[in-house]
Amino acid sequence: MHAFLFILALFAGTFLPLQMGLNAMVTLHWSQSAPLSSLISFAVGTIVLSFFVFASRIPIPALTTSTVPWYAWLGGLLGAIGVTTLTYLAPRIGALAMISLLICGQLFASVVLDHFGIVGYPLRPVTLMRALGLVMLICGAYLVNRY
Template sequence: MLYFWLSLAFVAGMMMPLQAGVNSTLALHGNGAVWASGISFLIGTLTLLGVVLAMRYEVPLPAQLKQAPWWAWTGGFMGALFVATGAFLAPRIGAATMVALLVAGQLIMSVILDHLGWATFPQHDINLGRILGVLCLLVGVVLIRMN
């Protein structure tokens, strides 16, 4: 089962540059990255609604949702920023540079989150291997950016 989850993460990661390119194309035809991102979120919302209906998931009760900390509600903002930024940057810096920087930012934040054990992540200390991995990725960003 672990290999399935690892493969799922890999395939989802492959969708990042594709999504940015698709949204960027929509932005060219629809008054910019913000509108394209909104349309993308609308389609995503409808898709998730279809999944919820098909899987017959229970609707969360307001009392349950009130128990969530305030920051648990910020995921939509972060997603909107991510999607709009990708749609805006894709034609300006290219897929490889954009994704290299996105992944570098994701990895650095991931190491911090793991170290702190925050937001439901299991705690994993920062160690030499993780620091070297981040440094290698940052070197990769520089190499990718070089023409």
């Protein structure tokens, strides 16, 4: 099962640079605005997910029964900022630079989130090998952007 999940994650990872390139095309050829292109992207995604949720008959719980902390709802805000920023960056720095730097930022944040068990992640302390892997990935990002 782990192998399938890893392959699924790799497959989903291919979507981000493709999505940003498509959003950048909408910006270039229509909206002239990264925020507007991102809004269109989110609207299309919302429509598709709405059809999926309703077709799957997934029950929608009442908000009044929610025990979700207030800050958990900020995920949508972070997604909007992230997609808009990447839509802006894609045509300016290219897919490789954008994704390699994005991955470095994600890895740094992930190490911190895991080490301290923040926002519900299981506590997984930083080890020497993890730190070494992070340094190597940062070096890789440097190399692909430098040469």
